[in-house]
Amino acid sequence: MTDGRPDWIHPAFRLIEGEEVFGWADLAALPMPAGGVVQADRPSRVLAALAAAEAAGQGVLLARGGAESAGWQPGQGFSVTLESSGTTGTPKRLHHDFTRLRGRLRGVTEEGARWLLTYDPGAFAGLQVMLTAAAAGALLVAVPSSGAGTIAALAQAARRHAVTHVSGTPSFWRAFLMALGDADLPLAAVTLGGEAADQPLLDRLAERFPHARLRHIYASTEAGALFAVADGRAGFPAAWLDAAPDGLALRIADGVLEVRSPRAAPGAVNADGWLSTGDLVERRGDRVLFAGRLDGLVNVGGVKVSPEAVERRLLAVDGVADAAVVxxxxxxxxxxxxxxxxxxxxxxxxxxxxxxxxxxxxxxPAARPRALTFADHIPLSAAGKKSRKGSQ
Structure with a gap:
């Protein structure tokens, strides 16, 4: 820590939050709520709270409004408690060691890098983007709102500040491409996460931003940051089931991907250190492809059906910009x-x-949509995902 500035915030880091601009001195001057509970609706609050909690040697809860904070205790030592999005059910709280939370972040300075924050600031993915930009001394552009900001507002901010790095869910990227229209962005890095990336979308992004590094990341609040795929193909190499990168172990059990990771939240793994991701996968040739969520399966006339798998079929049809199957x-x-x-x-x-x-x-027949409705957009949650609630 230098002059009160934590070593994970580069002195050149700047945050644009709407019309406000923050450097380290501005973040350090923000008032901190008592008890270690922070309403994680703005990146400035989140970053300031993390720095203050680290300096005080206590825990911090990044509350996203999904659960009551009463009864939560910060405990001894600096740690971060995150709340999951609750996209498929009741939000959960996961306790992370800060060093483990930052396990895969490089913090490599890229001259002129300008990041756009598309995720909820209190989400695991949002935190990863903020910490990456802070460590690299980049400019981080955020749109204050009740969630991650409307797609139109994010597209406007991206054009205004000529952002170079954007990370978002596949659902976000489909809507973002429509909102951008023919506008040019000097993107150097395009990253997808939070949902399975489908091949048609990867191909569209590669064509739209031919000079950008394209990758999709697999991570979760429970498992932490696991791996990144940068070969332009959906899924991940089947060879990783035998030798996974970054200290991981991967296996398929009853069609569900399980992981063993040094970055997983301790309370999320079983006695042997394995974590069931809940993601259905299929091995096809040299690839492992995602096929929806186990908790997303629905019973249609006695047949278990994955709406997400059907949705990916529709997304591959020419003339479809986005689709949602529920x-x-x-x-x-x-x-x-x-x-x-x-x-x-x-x-x-x-x-x-x-x-x-x-x-x-x-x-x-059970997997064929009985009704097709056309719309001009599909609503997304604050996490940038299509809500699956109410489909069980």
Missing amino acids: AVPSPITGHLLTATIVPVPGADDSALRVALRAATADLP
Whole structure:
């Protein structure tokens, strides 16, 4: 720590939060709430709270509004408690050692780097972006809001500040591409995380930003930062099941990916150190591909169906800018699948409907959406994801 500045904040780091600009001195001057509980709705509050908690040698809870903070205790020593997004259920709290939390961050200075914060500041992914920018001495651009900011506002901020580094969920990127239109961005790095990256989207991003480094990251609040894939292909190499990178071990148990990682939250692993990610995967040739969430499976007439797997079928159809497949209750079959489609500008609705039906024609009847609705956008949560609540 130098003059009160923690060593993980580079002296050149700057944060633009709406119309406000923060350097280290400005962050250090922010008032800190008592008890170690911080409402993690702004990156300035989160970074200032982390620095203050480290200096005091106590824990900090980055509250996202999903659970009551009463009864939480900071404990002894500096640590960070994160709340999961609750996208598929009740939010959970995970306790992280700060050093472990920063395990895969490089902190390499890149001259002129300007990051756009698209994630909730209190989310694991948002924290990773903020810590990366802070350690590298980059400029971090944020849009204050109740969540991560509207896509239109983020696109406007990206153009205004000519951002060079953007990390977001695949759902965010689809909406962001539509909001950008033909606007040019000098992107040097395009990163995806928080959801499985599909091949059509990776191909679109590679074509749209040919000079940017393209990678998708696999991480979670429970597991920490696990690995990054930078070969432009969906999923990850099947060879990693035998020899995974970065000190990891990976295996498939009953179709679900399990990991053993030095960066996992201690309370999230079993007695042998393994963590079930809850992600369904399929090994196809030299690749392991993601096939939805185990807790996202729904019963349609006695058949277990993954709405996310069906959704990826629809996303691969020409003329589809975005899609969301959800399950709705049915008194006869338990559930039915429905699909909301965002067409690309100028798409012919009738021809697109035919193509969408054809894309799912070989699926079991239970996995075919019974209704197709066209819309101009698909709502996202503060975590930048499509909500799956209510589909069980």
